[in-house]
Amino acid sequence: MAQAKQTRGLRRNLKEQLRRDQIKEAAINLFSTKGYQQSTMEDLAAEAGVSKSLIYWYWEGKGALLSELVDTCMNRYIDLLTDAVNSDDPFIDRFYRTLWQYLEISRQSDRLNKLVHFCSLHTPKDKKEDFARQVNNHYRKVLDLLETLISQGIKTGYLPSATDGPAMALALLSLTEGHIYMSILEDRLSLERVYTGIFFLLFDARQKNGSGKANSGAASAAPL
Structure with missing residues (x-):
């Protein structure tokens, strides 16, 4: 009996999550094409x-929904960088x-x-929709984590x-x-290609000068 109730509860939670995801995906499509305002x-x-x-059952309005989308987007990068700075792996491997x-x-x-x-450029009419401040707060966290990661690279000689x-x-x-x-204005070179060019140049120069610790195997292991 208890197990049956638990199973029904799990199914209900899954259905709820699928509905929320469906609405969030629709919001991304709509706000990206028609505009939030x-x-x-x-x-x-x-x-x-x-x-x-x-929709009102899950969010008090479109502002709350967009705010959740901002957090969802930025927290992925924050979580990734947090894992990187807390890892005990060699710097070049973590980097x-x-x-990638x-x-x-x-x-x-x-x-x-x-x-x-676009949210970061949005001027709010309502203090509850201060997306610029919300995005900037996430940017500060990203910058702090990047500074920590870079500091680790300096300390280890990379x-x-x-x-x-x-x-x-x-x-x-x-x-x-x-x-x-x-990229919003028109199709550009991929971000992967841009980063590859910059960082391979940086670490390759360190190796040629004999001042870097990165070995050619670590660098060549990264996909182009």
Whole structure:
């Protein structure tokens, strides 16, 4: 009897999660094509194929839904960087693993990334919809984690001792944000190709100068 109730509960929770995911995916589609300000709850209900009351059951409004999408997007990168700085693996292994995982997340979340970028430029009429502040708070966490990772690279000798950690962290984040914006305007080189060119050049130069610890096997193991 108890097991049957537990099974029904699990099925109900799964159904609830699938419904939420369905609505969130519809919101990404709608906000990305029509625009957040121009989209109504009626539009969202039609896009998701559900009733408007069901959306209100999960969120108090479209602002709360978009806020959750922002957190979902940014927390993926924050969790990835947190794992990287806390790992005991050699720096070069952590660095390349984190880079390729980051690029994979970026590919999978392309539309959501672009939506969050627009949110960061959004001027709120309602304090509850201060998406710019929300996104910026996430950016601060990303910058702190990047600075920590870069500092670890300096301490282990994989990055030059003169490396300006805060400047490099900001440059990496700016590169990503700039690529997202430029890709909105028209198709560009993939972010993977951009990062590959920059970091392989950096570590290859260190190896040729005899000052880097990265071996050619670690560098060549990264996919092009």
